[in-house]
Amino acid sequence: MQNTTNTEDVLVLEPGQSPPMEITTPPRRPKWDDTFKYMANPDQFCRRYLQEYGPIFNTKVFGRTTIFLGCSRAIQMAFNGDLKYTEIALPATTMDMFGEYSLFQRPDLHRQRKSALAPGLTGRVLDGYTPHINDVIIRGLQNWSTPSHMALYPAVEQICFDVLTPLLLGVSLDDHDPATFQGLPITSKAELKALYKTYFDGFYGLFKWQSRLTKYGRGILARAALLEFMGAVVRRRRAEGQDINPTADFLSMMLAGQEENPDGIFSDALIENQCLLQLWASHYEISGLISSLMYQIARYPQVLQKLRQEQANLVGENGNFQMFSPEQLKQMVFLDATIKETLRTLPPSATAIRQLTKSVVLDGVLYEQGCAVMAEPRIAHIMPEHFHEPEVFAPERFLPERGEGKMYEFIPFGGGVHACLGAQMAIAVTKVFASHVLQAFDWNLTGEPKFVQFPLKKLKDDYCIEIVRRVP
Ligand code: HEM
Secondary structure, three states: OOOOOHHHHHHEEEOOOOOOOOOOOOOOOOOHHHHHHHHHHHHHHHHHHHHHHHOEEEEOOOOOEHHHHHHHHHHHHHHHHHHOOEEEOOOOHHHHHHHOOOOOOOHHHHHHHHHHHHHHHHHHHHOOOHHHHHHHHHHHOOOOOOOOOEEEHHHHHHHHHHHHHHHHHHOOOOOOOOOHHOOOOOOOOOOOOOHHHHHHHHOOOOOOOOOOHHHHHHHHHHHHHHHHHHHHHHHHHHHOOOOOOOOHHHHHHHHHHHHHHHOOOHHHHHHHHHHHHHHHHHHOOOHHHHHHHHHHHOOOOHHHHHHHHHHHHHHOOOOOOOOOOOHHHOOOOOHHHHHHHHHHHOOOOOOEEEEEEEEEEEOOOOOOOOOOOEEEEEHHOOOOOOOOOOOOOOOHOEEEEEOOOOOOOOOOOOOHHHHOHHHHHHHHHHHHHHHHHHHHEEEEOOOOOEEEOOOOOOOOOOEEEEEEEEOO
């Protein structure tokens, strides 16, 4: 079988056109309780049916027939159908939480919006954020008191929040300095985080009933409060009356774009919604990734040793290095590979669900119009066709000489036109964080951890590590 899917391999059936003879449909009869089983433990769900049916099978998650895809050719078909034979179709509650200004809505505006937003999160502007990222992480790590028994995820999350709020919104909130909350409708970081938590809980609320009694209803209210907060941040920025430096942070980039072209893409509503969404995505995803990475490093001492060696080769062994530059981060190939192996073995989430707007045939399988398709890293990442000995934690597989982790086989950030816009930022923040942690601390696990499984896989809040500051 070929490994890549050319556009001409996918036969798109026009309305009324019959499929060719000799085709099959994906196996497995969808079951009414698939949603509950999937949400309870997506890893287990995917492993079980991969074993029973192979990498393509039917389910009935989120109320409709959804075909799970694990093999690279089918994944490529799903990722590249936008505007041709697919559209994003997440559950109705999720779509409401994202709202009309997210990149998952309005396929007609997607390309224009995405390319307008990208400069604030990628490339040279992202490189320019590096001193700030270093600075906040160093200060945050100084507050880790050791030796101690420390809850890992909350400790990481606190620092990530302080890194990301200035990068995305251009504000540094400090609970000890009320002036930082001036003009804003909240008085503490905890209040803002609590709103985000309620908002996030609403994403996969099962009932679209707008009431304080449902997760969905509370999520919608939290969303409105978060937008009010973002609106206040924007007003405060304008009231400061200073020139806007478009490379200072994500909000400045959008405000500068608006100033340049007042009737263009950057309406106030789009700006406020994007602040809300990107702070949400980055905060949860990056905190989850960093804590999973620290967990995996602690499990494999030989990996830790190689990471330390790489750091020593780059910056020496004084253990007191202050500022990792973008160039140094690029040279950390083994750390890069370890982050990728963490994303492979503990992928934080599935990709966005796409609905087929037309029937398509690929490799003799008919994917019928109206069905949804979902590329699942939890299947793709454990297939021996994609990864040698997939059960083994081996960062080396991502080094150039092994070259595993090809496009459509390694998919923690999705792919195609909807590929994650924050992947570069996520990796950059994770690298800086990991580099400082490797220099400053030794840590050990305390027993088998439990993970929150859905919607994002992350260590549970109460999982502790033993941590001790290294002597330089
Ligand atoms: C570990 C970190 C992260 C992971 C694993 C992750 C994962 C994903 C996934 C799976 C998708 C769906 C892609 C698809 O369906 O093809 C996505 C989309 C997206 N992510 Fe991320 N993400 C991460 C960090 C971030 C960050 C830091 C930001 C922003 C600062 C961000 C912004 C976005 C946006 C805007 C989209 C929608 C792109 C589109 O529709 O064109 N993500 N991400």
